[in-house]
Amino acid sequence: MEPYEVYERYVAIKLHFTSNSYDFHKYNGHVKNANQANFEKRRDLPFFYKLSYKYKESEMTDFLVANLMEPGLITYAGELLSKEAERRYRGFLGRKMSLREVFKDDLTKLFSQVDEPIEALVIEDGQNPLILKEVYAGNCTLETLIIMNDILPLEYFAVLSTKLGEDILWPDTRQKAIKLRPFIKYSKPKMKKILAEFIKPLDKQE
Numbered sequence: 001m002e003p004y005e006v007y008e009r010y011v012a013i014k015l016h017f018t019s020n021s022y023d024f025h026k027y028n029g030h031v032k033n034a035n036q037a038n039f040e041k042r043r044d045l046p047f048f049y050k051l052s053y054k055y056k057e058s059e060m061t062d063f064l065v066a067n068l069m070e071p072g073l074i075t076y077a078g079e080l081l082s083k084e085a086e087r088r089y090r091g092f093l094g095r096k097m098s099l100r101e102v103f104k105d106d107l108t109k110l111f112s113q114v115d116e117p118i119e120a121l122v123i124e125d126g127q128n129p130l131i132l133k134e135v136y137a138g139n140c141t142l143e144t145l146i147i148m149n150d151i152l153p154l155e156y157f158a159v160l161s162t163k164l165g166e167d168i169l170w171p172d173t174r175q176k177a178i179k180l181r182p183f184i185k186y187s188k189p190k191m192k193k194i195l196a197e198f199i200k201p202l203d204k205q206e
Helices: 002-017 034-039 045-054 057-068 075-080 085-096 101-110 129-137 143-150 156-163 172-182 187-193
Strands: none
Touching: 002 034, 002 045, 002 057, 002 172, 034 045, 034 156, 045 075, 057 075, 057 085, 057 172, 075 085, 085 101, 101 129, 101 143, 101 187, 129 143, 129 172, 143 156, 143 172, 156 172
8 A cells, every 4th residue: 555545444443443434434435634745744644654654455444443443552653663553453454354153252251150141142121231341341342242242132232222321331332333343254044053052042032
């Protein structure tokens, strides 16, 4: 990629995760106010040149998503050249490439803590369900929460938003999950099959 293309993608993905109205996929990664002339005046221009050498075009989107999906984590472009940024990218890529295994491992750990799987999902008295507590603690991936929202009979995020009320963390977590969803690909039938190993098949539930 050319350095300017890296810059535009950086701006687009950062905007995708911080704006309610901008959608990276809808606008094909283009940003209205980004242009070559302004780019050439930027003080952080050298960092985008270095990134263009370091990562291929096929890697760039995943690299930027991994580091920009958490708003405020990267405060300036130079941090994208750090070992920590590379670690985040490798972790995100690893989860993406083995998503079925990650999902199954998360469910195994999650459901081992309760007598019945449904207990890990229910919201009682406006308190966070176990699955959300585990996501916040870093013991369950956000990807697993996204998949559960996709494959459960009811839209789980809507249930959480209704029952959690004034919860401080959930709105930002929901927004991040919704924004991340288009960047991860998986087969819903295969994920349902994995979930059915723990609970009865979803299509047989009342």
